[in-house]
Amino acid sequence: MADFDFPGGIHPPQRKTLSNRAPLRQAPLPKRVVLPLTQHLGLPAEPIVVPGQRVRTGEVIARAQGMISANLHASITGTVSAIEEHPVPHPSAALGEVRALCIIIDAEPDDQNDWLLMPPLDWRTSDDETLIDRLRESGIVGLGGAGFPTAVKAQVRQRHVIDTLIVNAAECEPYITADDLTLRSYAADVLEGAQLFARLCGAERVLIGIEDNKPEAIDALSQVLRKPAAADIAVELKIVPTRYPSGGEKQLVQLLTGREVPSGGLPADVGVLCHNPGTLLAALRAVRDGEPQIYRIVTLTGEALANPGNVEARIGTSIHELLAFSELQPEHLSRLVMGGPMMGLTLGSGALPLIKTSNCLIAATAEELPPAPPEQPCIRCGACEIACPASLLPQQLYWFAKGREHDKAELFNLFDCIECGACAYVCPSHIPLVQYYRASKSEIRAREQEAHKAEHARHRFEFRQARIAREEAEKLAKREARMKRTPAPPTPSTSSDTTTAQPETASTSADHAAQLRKLKIAQAAAKAAVKKAEKNLARISEARQSDKTELEDMETQLATARENLRATEARLTMLQAKNQEQDQETNPS
Amino acid sequence: MLELLTDNDIVAAIAALLGMAAVFGALLGFAGQYFKVEGDPVVEQIDALLPQTQCGQCGYPGCKPYAEAISQGDEINKCPPGGETTIAALADLLGREAKPLDGEAEDVPKIAYIREDECIGCTKCIQACPVDAILGAAKHMHTVIIDECTGCDLCVEPCPVDCIDMLPRPEYQVSAALIASDRQPGRLTGEATVHG
Numbered sequence: 054m055a056d057f058d059f060p061g062g063i064h065p066p067q068r069k070t071l072s073n074r075a076p077l078r079q080a081p082l083p084k085r086v087v088l089p090l091t092q093h094l095g096l097p098a099e100p101i102v103v104p105g106q107r108v109r110t111g112e113v114i115a116r117a118q119g120m121i122s123a124n125l126h127a128s129i130t131g132t133v134s135a136i137e138e139h140p141v142p143h144p145s146a147a148l149g150e151v152r153a154l155c156i157i158i159d160a161e162p163d164d165q166n167d168w169l170l171m172p173p174l175d176w177r178t179s180d181d182e183t184l185i186d187r188l189r190e191s192g193i194v195g196l197g198g199a200g201f202p203t204a205v206k207a208q209v210r211q212r213h214v215i216d217t218l219i220v221n222a223a224e225c226e227p228y229i230t231a232d233d234l235t236l237r238s239y240a241a242d243v244l245e246g247a248q249l250f251a252r253l254c255g256a257e258r259v260l261i262g263i264e265d266n267k268p269e270a271i272d273a274l275s276q277v278l279r280k281p282a283a284a285d286i287a288v289e290l291k292i293v294p295t296r297y298p299s300g301g302e303k304q305l306v307q308l309l310t311g312r313e314v315p316s317g318g319l320p321a322d323v324g325v326l327c328h329n330p331g332t333l334l335a336a337l338r339a340v341r342d343g344e345p346q347i348y349r350i351v352t353l354t355g356e357a358l359a360n361p362g363n364v365e366a367r368i369g370t371s372i373h374e375l376l377a378f379s380e381l382q383p384e385h386l387s388r389l390v391m392g393g394p395m396m397g398l399t400l401g402s403g404a405l406p407l408i409k410t411s412n413c414l415i416a417a418t419a420e421e422l423p424p425a426p427p428e429q430p431c432i433r434c435g436a437c438e439i440a441c442p443a444s445l446l447p448q449q450l451y452w453f454a455k456g457r458e459h460d461k462a463e464l465f466n467l468f469d470c471i472e473c474g475a476c477a478y479v480c481p482s483h484i485p486l487v488q489y490y491r492a493s494k495s496e497i498r499a500r501e502q503e504a505h506k507a508e509h510a511r512h513r514f515e516f517r518q519a520r521i522a523r524e525e526a527e528k529l530a531k532r533e534a535r536m537k538r539t540p541a542p543p544t545p546s547t548s549s550d551t552t553t554a555q556p557e558t559a560s561t562s563a564d565h566a567a568q569l570r571k572l573k574i575a576q577a578a579a580k581a582a583v584k585k586a587e588k589n590l591a592r593i594s595e596a597r598q599s600d601k602t603e604l605e606d607m608e609t610q611l612a613t614a615r616e617n618l619r620a621t622e623a624r625l626t627m628l629q630a631k632n633q634e635q636d637q638e639t640n641p642s
Numbered sequence: 643m644l645e646l647l648t649d650n651d652i653v654a655a656i657a658a659l660l661g662m663a664a665v666f667g668a669l670l671g672f673a674g675q676y677f678k679v680e681g682d683p684v685v686e687q688i689d690a691l692l693p694q695t696q697c698g699q700c701g702y703p704g705c706k707p708y709a710e711a712i713s714q715g716d717e718i719n720k721c722p723p724g725g726e727t728t729i730a731a732l733a734d735l736l737g738r739e740a741k742p743l744d745g746e747a748e749d750v751p752k753i754a755y756i757r758e759d760e761c762i763g764c765t766k767c768i769q770a771c772p773v774d775a776i777l778g779a780a781k782h783m784h785t786v787i788i789d790e791c792t793g794c795d796l797c798v799e800p801c802p803v804d805c806i807d808m809l810p811r812p813e814y815q816v817s818a819a820l821i822a823s824d825r826q827p828g829r830l831t832g833e834a835t836v837h838g
Contacts, residue, residue: 503693506694506792507692507693507694508694509790510694510695510696510773510790510792511689511694511705511706513773513774513775513790514694514696514704514705514706514772514773515706516774517772517773517774518704
């Protein structure tokens with residue numbers, strides 16, 4: 054049904070019926086929530102509450118800092134009991150507990166409906182500025198997985214021209230049905246959210262990409278679309294065949310529009326913006342109802358749960374509580390996964406909080422997600438190349454990663470790997486390919502960081518050298534000046550340790566002239582260097598995207614250039630004074 | 643003159659070659675003067691490969707002087723912080739044979755920490771630091787800006803009360819990520835971190 058196709062892909066068992074039969078439920082209000090300060094990409098938010106303070110549901114408790122960051126709101130009414138390190142879900146959580154700073158709120162037993170809402174806005178009549186401010190204020194982040202702050206994404210117009218907004222409802226990973234249930238329950242709201250975003254980014258059309266294994270959601274969407282509602286921007290429902298990973302951003306763009314996102318680029322580079330239905334719903338609620346992002350729809354599934362399904366749960370609820378609500382049978386549980394079975398995280402314990410980006414919790418039995426069989430040698434069958442949705446050469450990358458030839462792996466576009474796991478899924482030798490790629494990627498990143506650090510240290514070292522040279526030159530100049538003021542003739546012992554003051558001979562005036570010329574050239578060069586450094590700094594600080602360390606390095610370079618200039622100036626004035634002195638000595642006689 | 647040239651092939655050929663030699667010689671001489679490169683570009687390239695800890699373990703007062711020495715023909719295996727990777731990169735750049743490291747390589751990158759209650763505020767470490775990473779004033783406590791410290795060791799020696807410790811750099815304790823489709827921790831996880 055789709056007009057275009059993407060390469061590769063696999064068909065893992067769906068297992069979605071486990072959770073998509075029950076209607077959407079409300080999870081009970083938690084007695085205590087743990088809210089990590091980093092639930093998004095970018096810098097952590099900065100707490101603005103203190104322990105002991107009473108907060109109302111929806112109140113801002115931590116403010117975004119920096120360009121890419123998001124506000125955090127209290128998800129229950131209660132008292133802030135602590136701001137401390139607490140285990141959080143993190144990619145490396147399986148290796149041991151990862152702790153991060155969290156705000157912990159204990160609920161008040163009685164008054165749970167004490168909300169602090171923002172005034173409702175009508176998005177059709179408000180201007181873009183107001184809407185983007187509202188999104189920023191509400192702490193909305195992309196609910197699909199990466200948690201990119203939505204307000205930043207909404208400003209895409211500043212850099213790119215967008216013609217198509219894609220609602221990514223493919224939900225291709227097995228088990229997860231959160232988007233499915235979101236669409237079934239709130240189809241009209243999601244579509245209104247899409248209209249809102251289409252207006253913000255200037256898109257001419259909205260495409261909804263949905264896999265054909267979600268007939269109820271498709272029905273709900275087409276019912277809303279059939280109504281002659283005030284759909285200002287054309288909406289098209291595109292049903293795509295069920296295939297993993299059609300919900301990958303780049304894959305879906307290719308599937309729906311036929312445009313390929315360039316290597317290392319973003320969908321915005323080809324005029325497309327993707328949003329998850331959950332994000333659109335949250336954004337609409339933030340604008341229309343003034344509700345910040347304090348709850349989300351999460352799938353609770355897996356065969357170790359007696360009562361699986363989708364729930365609307367407050368952010369910060371403990372995972373234990375949610376699993377208990379779904380009647381977890383602890384004796385059957387072998388593995389707990391946050392996210393999907395292909396790309397999700399294996400959790401070490403259930404004592405972690407639900408965060409904005411957690412779309413699914415799988416409580417799997419041992420039969421369901423068995424431990425992987427032992428790794429065998431690669432037989433070069435090429436099955437991974439057929440499965441790769443990014444048209445990479447997985448086995449080649451595997452050889453490079455294993456042989457630690459990271460620069461070659463980079464040449465083979467390792468960084469275009471979306472880590473979907475399709476290659477590892479089809480591998481007959483059960484090689485955990487993605488694991489190798491991830492290790493290789495992290496090593497390359499570490500190396501890059503190391504190189505940056507070395508560069509930074511070099512600038513600081515150069516600055517120090519320049520400063521010492523300047524101090525030396527100034528000291529020398531001062532000493533010369535002092536000696537000139539005192540009528541006593543310079544003794545050879547004081548002048549012997551300086552480099553420029555040489556014993557007076559017949560050839561000194563010629564020497565001085567040559568030195569003077571040299572110093573003048575040096576001064577001109579230093580002046581040019583200062584100008585260049587100033588220009589570079591101005592350019593960098595204008596391009597707001599550049600990071601802090603780069604700016605700092607530029608500043609150090611500028612300071613170094615200035616030190617150099619001052620040093621040469623000090624030397625120059627000293628020499629000129631000396632020449633004058635000599636002229637006075639020679640001329641009167 | 644013209645007749646002599648047209649009649650005598652050999653003379654014409656020699657004259658043409660001489661003329662061309664003169665023209666190109668002048669051109670090259672001009673280019674050599676006009677496009678003269680200040681400094682040695684190889685030194686810059688070598689300097690870029692060195693780890694910039696400015697530790698002086700190579701016997702030179704910083705990475706740039708060592709880079710200059712290498713370009714003059716010094717050995718490429720005198721940089722312990724860079725280790726084998728730096729030697730391999732230098733051998734690659736200069737077309738020389740890679741040699742085993744002269745000295746002992748560090749196992750993990752370290753940085754300096756001052757035990758602050760023992761510091762007497764003598765400023766000796768501040769003067770020794772090649773990257774201005776130590777903060778403090780005379781008779782006041784000093785401290786290391788850990789983000790700027792390169793772990794060069796140079797501040798340890800001058801300290802009169804031995805209150806500086808070299809400890810592993812914090813970010814190196816973080817390890818590789820694991821996702822659900824990954825095998826359980828064990829085999830591969832160490833590999834991503836031991837390096838670097």
